[in-house]
Amino acid sequence: MRKLTALIFTLIFVLSFVLATYGQNDNSSFSDGNRSPFASSKEGDVVLFAGENWRVLEVRDGKALILSDKVLTSGIYHKSITNKTWEDSEIREFLNGQFYDDAFSENEKTWITDSAITNLDNPWYGTSGGVSTIDRVFLLSLEEVIKYFGDSGRLSKQDKSGFINDKFNSTRIANDKNSGKPSRWWLRTRGRGSNYAVTVAINGRVGVNGDIINVGAGVRPALWVKM
Numbered sequence: 001m002r003k004l005t006a007l008i009f010t011l012i013f014v015l016s017f018v019l020a021t022y023g024q025n026d027n028s029s030f031s032d033g034n035r036s037p038f039a040s041s042k043e044g045d046v047v048l049f050a051g052e053n054w055r056v057l058e059v060r061d062g063k064a065l066i067l068s069d070k071v072l073t074s075g076i077y078h079k080s081i082t083n084k085t086w087e088d089s090e091i092r093e094f095l096n097g098q099f100y101d102d103a104f105s106e107n108e109k110t111w112i113t114d115s116a117i118t119n120l121d122n123p124w125y126g127t128s129g130g131v132s133t134i135d136r137v138f139l140l141s142l143e144e145v146i147k148y149f150g151d152s153g154r155l156s157k158q159d160k161s162g163f164i165n166d167k168f169n170s171t172r173i174a175n176d177k178n179s180g181k182p183s184r185w186w187l188r189t190r191g192r193g194s195n196y197a198v199t200v201a202i203n204g205r206v207g208v209n210g211d212i213i214n215v216g217a218g219v220r221p222a223l224w225v226k227m
Helices: 002-033 090-103 142-149
Strands: 046-049 052-060 063-068 073-076 115-117 133-135 185-190 196-200 206-212 216-219 222-226
Touching: 052 142, 073 090, 090 133, 142 185, 142 206, 185 206, 185 216
Parallel strands: none
Antiparallel strands: 046 052, 052 063, 063 222, 073 216, 115 133, 185 196, 196 206
16 A cells, blocks of 8 residues: 555656646747847847848837848839839838738737838938838838938038948948848938939948939848837
């Protein structure tokens, strides 16, 4: 009888240990799977997300603004040379459609927020930026590039060259993920006319005058994510 009792207690102990261990592992996996990749991020950090490195530009109200560290793809702003703002551009449709669907898993999408995007007029040429939009993925604006990559005060002083060329050029240079070489990249702000959009040149100068919208340039997606 004593042997049977001892065996029963042993089986109960082993079973309790197994269940406790399983429960801990299960809870740990659940917790890790629901923790934001940006939970402890600070401004200036580079974080791996969706297989790419993203630079944290701002942390605010439990969210982080991130920008791809490299140029992830290339494309045109809009295929027809016409009066197109960011709201109506094909590049916006691509980023919030095909790019969003292909680049992020269903779990990764849960961390991406819908964001209110303000589209200001071009400060040098007065070209209308159009209405504000709601986007998951977007391009940085001219003002945001100056804010996050260095402000030399040039934005308020129009240069006849059409460029902001200052000591922060090197901070704005971005390499193409495939070639490894510097690439020109689009901003969402319109350029000197309705058929132009602002770009950052391969040497980091900001072309406030812009490039015509149906030519190719690099794309660095930006998005707000939950922390």
